[in-house]
């Protein structure tokens with residue numbers, strides 16, 4: 307069986323096409339931008355366990371998910387990008403949990419993210435075996451000290467306006483903001499008040515610590531952004547130790563700096579945050595809290611994939627409202643969903659390479675992702691026959707030709723045509739009765755029809771040539787059985803195989819040895835190519851036919867199929883043995899994708 311198809315291919319990849327990030331990294335490596343990095347030791351030395359100076363020129367990237375949901379195909383782009391760049395330039399990529407929002411985060415999500423990144427084929431180990439797995443919450447002490455430092459420098463103040471006042475006084479695009487009445491408090495007063503926030507003396511929302519920058523800045527993100535808020539909530543990592551939590555925009559640059567990230571790569575929404583990122587790190591470096599050179603932020607455009615939603619919140623809505631069966635429903639664009647659907651890490655990596663990295667707004671056609679899967683599985687997934695819409699066919703001259711109605715003819719077909727190595731062929735038997743596909747019989751053949759109709763001959767794939775003689779119907783006129791005769795001495799692979807010419811070979815499964823299987827036919831989850839764009843309500847765009855469950859027959863070789871094994875069922879496409887529900891006695895196959903593109907217009 308093809309259980310090894312999950313392993314990312316180890317054959318060397320052809321040279322990667324360049325992109326703006328590769329150009330920046332190559333220029334930095336050539337200029338030795340990071341080679342002078344001094345590993346400070348002390349609080350700033352989160353990423354490196356040693357002390358002193360390290361004269362290496364390696365790049366460090368990071369993938370910083372918030373553990374508030376399962377990762378999706380958009381995150382896969384970010385993972386392949388960050389871990390891929392580190393791999394290609396002999397650097398390191400950190401996995402860091404941006405866990406600054408205690409209410410929404412959960413250990414379940416942490417575990418699923420670790421699993422997803424590993425499954426995609428990436429790790430976070432240094433060359434010397436050090437594990438670069440971090441939590442923003444491990445830096446809360448340092449972040450607190452950095453906040454007090456800003457207060458001491460007159461660069462931050464505790465604002466006690468109501469949230470409504472703060473919003474109104476922020477101004478907007480064409481209107482500058484208004485200074486808060488709390489903006490000119492003394493350092494001593496700010497320090498005292500901030501410590502009261504820390505000590506639990508203030509209620510949620512009663513005060514925030516704000517950076518003191520410029521309320522008239524054309525960039526709204528620079529109008530005294532909030533950097534700490536009061537939140538009396540238990541944290542999945544720090545428990546009840548804190549009741550104030552840093553804002554993402556404050557925490558993120560600090561995390562990057564403490565881990566000596568060289569290239570902090572994020573999606574374009576963060577472009578307007580870059581001035582604050584630099585403002586904060588410039589001040590912390592001047593104060594000696596972090597080391598030079600500082601990390602730099604670079605933005606790229608997020609993945610938009612047709613027929614897919616990549617908002618964690620909306621995906622969670624689908625799960626919470628039982629619109630899908632869970633985060634790993636095979637229709638979900640989550641990494642666990644794609645995995646259960648039958649996608650391979652190699653196909654997802656190939657997809658991420660092909661879509662490339664730019665700053666352009668674009669939609670990627672879903673067929674590109676499916677194409678990568680077909681390309682990966684074409685040479686790996688073992689072939690098998692399946693009958694999805696079964697109709698019984700009886701070979702009425704069976705006993706005449708073979709001496710007994712019970713006789714079974716041994717047949718075989720290659721597990722993988724054109725395989726490099728020799729594989730055990732698939733073995734199955736042909737007997738008096740077989741299952742054929744209902745659409746392979748027509749009492750009155752349409753023009754050009756080459757399959758079974760009275761008087762026509764076809765080959766049962768891997769078996770004999772048969773000639774159709776008619777059919778049996780029920781009281782309502784529905785065909786319940788096709789009748790045919792077997793043409794002796796025409797067995798596939800024997801010298802007589804070509805003695806009778808036929809125009810079609812049809813797929814079939816023997817009634818005697820075929821296995822019944824549950825087959826889940828998945829289709830796109832939404833009927834609209836952009837279900838989440840332009841103010842559309844994605845809940846009104848659900849495809850009612852996104853899942854059809856049928857009872858099918860599959861050839862007996864499938865009795866050995868293990869969960870996660872992938873197959874190409876001839877004529878129907880690629881299928882995977884469901885990783886949750888498949889057992890050898892109750893086989894369950896999910897359709898991954900058809901053999902041909904059915905998505906692009």
Ligand code: ATP
Pocket residue numbers: 369370371372373374379380381383384571572573607608609610616617618619
């Ligand atoms: P949230 O709405 O919860 O913030 P998020 O998708 O931004 O959702 P994060 O956990 O913050 O979730 O994302 C981790 C990283 O993945 C970020 O660096 C983010 O830029 C990146 N990312 C998220 N969605 C996409 C996408 N569609 N394409 C590329 N990168 C993405």
Ligand code: MG
Pocket residue numbers: 372
């Ligand atoms: Mg985010």
